[in-house]
Amino acid sequence: MKSFKAIAAMSENRVIGAGNKIPWHLPEDFKWFKKMTSGNIVVMGRKTFESLPKPLPNRRQLILTRHPRRLIRSLPEIFGQHKEWRGGRHLKRPYQFHFTKLDGDRRQDIWVFNSLDMIKPAEFPCDIFIGGGAQVYEQALPRCSDLYLTLVKRVVEGDAFFPPFEDRFELVEEICDQPEFKILHYHNPAVVGS
Numbered sequence: 001m002k003s004f005k006a007i008a009a010m011s012e013n014r015v016i017g018a019g020n021k022i023p024w025h026l027p028e029d030f031k032w033f034k035k036m037t038s039g040n041i042v043v044m045g046r047k048t049f050e051s052l053p054k055p056l057p058n059r060r061q062l063i064l065t066r067h068p069r070r071l072i073r074s075l076p077e078i079f080g081q082h083k084e085w086r087g088g089r090h091l092k093r094p095y096q097f098h099f100t101k102l103d104g105d106r107r108q109d110i111w112v113f114n115s116l117d118m119i120k121p122a123e124f125p126c127d128i129f130i131g132g133g134a135q136v137y138e139q140a141l142p143r144c145s146d147l148y149l150t151l152v153k154r155v156v157e158g159d160a161f162f163p164p165f166e167d168r169f170e171l172v173e174e175i176c177d178q179p180e181f182k183i184l185h186y187h188n189p190a191v192v193g194s
C-alpha cells in the first residue's frame, strides 16, 4: 500500500521557519525540492501555502485547512478572481475543493482538504509528498514511509521547528554533502512505501 513521503529542510537547531518564511536562501536545495516534487503532489498546511509567492508550478498541491471556505474567500487572486479558477468544483466528500488553472500549455491543480485523513496516497498515481509546515509534519510523519531531509549547516533563529523523527526513522543514504547543507534520506520501517 502506497504511503506519504516527507520532504523538509531544517537547521542544526531544528528550525524550519521564521515569521512564516523559510529563513535561508539555498537555490541548490530548492532545485532538489523541485526535482523531487515536480510531476508529483505536495501536501501543505494553510500557513505554508499562504507563505508562497504563488502556487508551485508543475505539481499538484493539496492544501490543508479546517476552514476551506475562508481560505478560498481570502485568496480571490488564486481561487476566484481569475476566470480560469472559476472551474473550481465541489468534490464528492464535504469540504474538498478542486481548482484547475490552465497557464499556457501547463495545467495547475490545487485541492483544498479539511482533514489529513481524507487524503489517501493509494488514490493518486504518483508520489505524494508532505511539504510542511511544522503542524503538518508533526501529524503526518508517522504516516510517511520516507523522509528526505535537508540539514542546513547553520544555527538559525525561528518559530517553526521540525518535530522529533529519529525514533521512527532510520538513515538510508546521504544523498549529497555540500558546504552549506547535506541531504539525507531516511526510511520508516513501520510504514510500507511504494
Ligand SMILES: NC(=O)c1ccc[n+]([C@@H]2O[C@H](COP(=O)([O-])OP(=O)(O)OC[C@H]3O[C@@H](n4cnc5c(N)ncnc54)[C@H](OP(=O)(O)O)[C@@H]3O)[C@@H](O)[C@H]2O)c1
Pocket (backbone or CB within 6 Å): 007, 008, 009, 010, 015, 016, 017, 018, 019, 020, 021, 022, 044, 045, 046, 047, 048, 049, 051, 064, 065, 066, 067, 071, 113, 114, 115, 116, 131, 132, 133, 134, 135, 136, 137, 139, 160
Ligand atoms: N523548511 C521547510 O522545509 C519548510 C517547509 C514548509 C514550511 N516551512 C515553514 O513552516 C512554517 C509554517 O508552519 P506552521 O506549523 O506554522 O503551519 P502549517 O503547518 O503550514 O499550517 C498550519 C495550518 O494548516 C491547517 N491544518 C493543519 N493540520 C490540519 C489538519 N489535520 N486538518 C486540516 N487542516 C489542518 C490549519 O489551517 P487553518 O488554520 O486554516 O485551519 C493550520 O493552521 C513557515 O515558517 C514555513 O515557512 C518550512
